[in-house]
Amino acid sequence: MLEKIRPYINLVSYNTDYRRLWLSQVVSNFGDWFGVLAVYALITRYSDSEFLLGLIIVVKMMSLASFSPFAGYITDRFDRRRIMMACDLLRGVLVLGLLLVVSYDTLWLAYVLTAFQMMLSAIFEPAKTSSIPNVTTEQELVDANVLSAASWSVIFTIGMGIGGLATAWLGTDLVFIIDACTYVVSAWFIYRTVIPQEKMDEEERQRTSNPLVGIKEGFQYLFDNDQVLRPILAKGCYTMFLGALTYMLVLVSEEVLLMGSIGIGLLYSARGVGTGIGPVIGRCIFRHESDWVRAMGLCMIFGGAMYIMVGATESLAVMLLFVFIAHAASGANWVMSTVLLQRRTPDTFRGRVFSTEWLLFTLAQSISVMIASWILENNWLTIMQTIMLFAFLLAVTGVIWHLTVTQNEEAYQQKHQEGIAPAGIAEE
Template identity: 35%
Template sequence: MTFTALLLDNPQFRRVWIAQVVSQLGDWFNAVAVYALLLDLTGSATLVAAMMVVQLLPLALVSPMAGVVVDRMSRRTLMIGADLARAVLFAGLVFVRSADQIWLAFVLVTLGVIATAFFEPARTAMLPDVVPREHLMTANALSAATWAVMLTIGASVGGAVTVLVGRDAAFVCNGLSFLASAAALRGLHVVETHHTQPRDAASTGVRDGLAYLRRHPATIALLSIKAVWAVAGGMMLLLTVFGQRVFATTPGETAARGIGVLFAARGVGAIGGALLARAVQGRDAARLKALVPWCYGIAALGYLTLANAPTLWAGALAVVWAHVFGTLLWVLSSVLLQLVVEARVRGRIFAVELALHTFVSAAAILLTGYGLDNLHIAPRTLATWLGAFFLAPAAAWAMAPRVGRGLRLRR
């Protein structure tokens, strides 16, 4: 099934997709405006770095408990509540007017990210109730493509809005985007299967979720896919350094151009990966699992090529290549978990996945920065190490056929 056909034929999924589009567009509006706010009021790059951490760390800390709530409540209701909370919180950034009010920006963003920790696992866990199993690959691929397009468009449009009409307009637009998302979800009609399965309150707790993982070790392996790929977070930091130092022939203008080209290449690769994911739809869980080592290995070759690329455009092509297969890996992880995890525990599993990915990504960024600034390791050397790292999970998955036999579709 094509993306267009899925959107036209499934009005319930269309509502979920519209909610994703408008909220992620608002997210990128907000990111540009918040960084500009911090720099304009304080001039501190350290505060910008701290805000980046704030945009990651609460997801990792709150997600496990958020998963429990996702499995106990109506996921649709929870998503609408999270949207309404984010609308108020992010629009509230208009009240930050001076350097001594910066603390308020950190509080509002932290609370908004906590709301996201409830929204995202609920959205992913609910998808099998909205889309037939045979269309899950298309739905997740479209979700990945949408993220990539919003990254490419949202940041540039957000920057333009911030420059032309001011930060406050960007903050208000972000708040309105979450109201639009809530409005789309309000008309969503879906039978949430985790409500139809018999359970008691204890069965929706954290310990029950951990017990489920102990009984299903193949699910633990699937949880590791995105967590291991999150090491590529270090490569995201390296892309800025490659644009600024490695591929810069003159100071200033070329540095900005190089960073923009490499991040745009990341978005293009993500779109390509989403299209490739749709091309492999219809395969069963074991056959999808067989693609995992290939994705790790081919993405590794892309990063190794970047490490040795002689020019900016050669490096950009390598980034596109790596992120085509990195995005396919991301989609495979989501689809496999949706296919094999029981509905009653799906929220907790996706919450754990989000927490693991966020922790590893933040750690990879910090370690890469430490290697660059404190150990003075050359960017090309770090890129080579990171690229070579992904050959290890490629080999591990290729040599673990029993994982595939542990995957069983859930009714």
């Protein structure tokens, strides 16, 4: 067992810059997940509308999506370390603003503050993900992403679990104050981190001084490089249905299990543990990166099948098991697509590539949650029926992925093995 985790121990022990970047993620992620249930509780306290609860998720995702193209341009053009520090500090201020929501009439403020918080996250996340290859070696890159995903899931589990209890016992105000403090600590870790970054040359800086030109060049790069476009699509295709499924876990706890915040905490904890273990399992099963695009489609099929089982039961124990397994597949999909993008994309385009991925991811999740909430608001299907519908569509998407995207990737891999360098791939 020790031998299996030794690469991760060595990574954080000897790579100081990665360790500090990783610690900033751990602290800020804890605050995020510790506080998310408090926002849900705030909405349900002043409104009993399922639509308004779904709307906060849509606002979060649409804010990320709408700002993502500009975020990618910013993270490629300017110093990513300073950008991340500024984003952390500003997000802390915005979270404190949630203390001003004290009635139904001020509930709108939660949506506005959340929107600005997510715009800053749209800058921070691609900057962080783009920085990981710059503070790790080629050999450390996969370990770094697996560790980041596992840490996210552990913190997600702890944060959601403790956050559910804290929201119920301590109240939302104290939860928001703690959340704001975590952003300050995260900024301090980033301040102490050295993050190398390949800068645009002077000709490129002048050419892309207009943000719209820089954004256009980012999109053009993707259209010209299919080997980068394929892994970008993986998270968006997955979350087109998984977004609604995770949203409906909140309603399952409230209306099926009748367990409120504690039930949400347990279900989301199962989700978090699965997300963390999934990349480790996936790496053991799919040892060669050439198989990863095919594995993404298999993860979609498997994840959909597991959520069908969730929709077919009202037992908390059974739900926890299948939510765990479904999100293990999701976590494997996430890390595989992230590593491929980091390897296949030059540094000066990496911010725009990851921001485009966030754009697709957030748009897909927003659409997914909105459709599910609208179905439930109009009583067209029950919660459990809607879960089974979205789970089935996720599995079908995996089949389509296997028949289309996987075939194109296999053709690319065959050309690569024959020594034909596809467009956009620089020689090592």
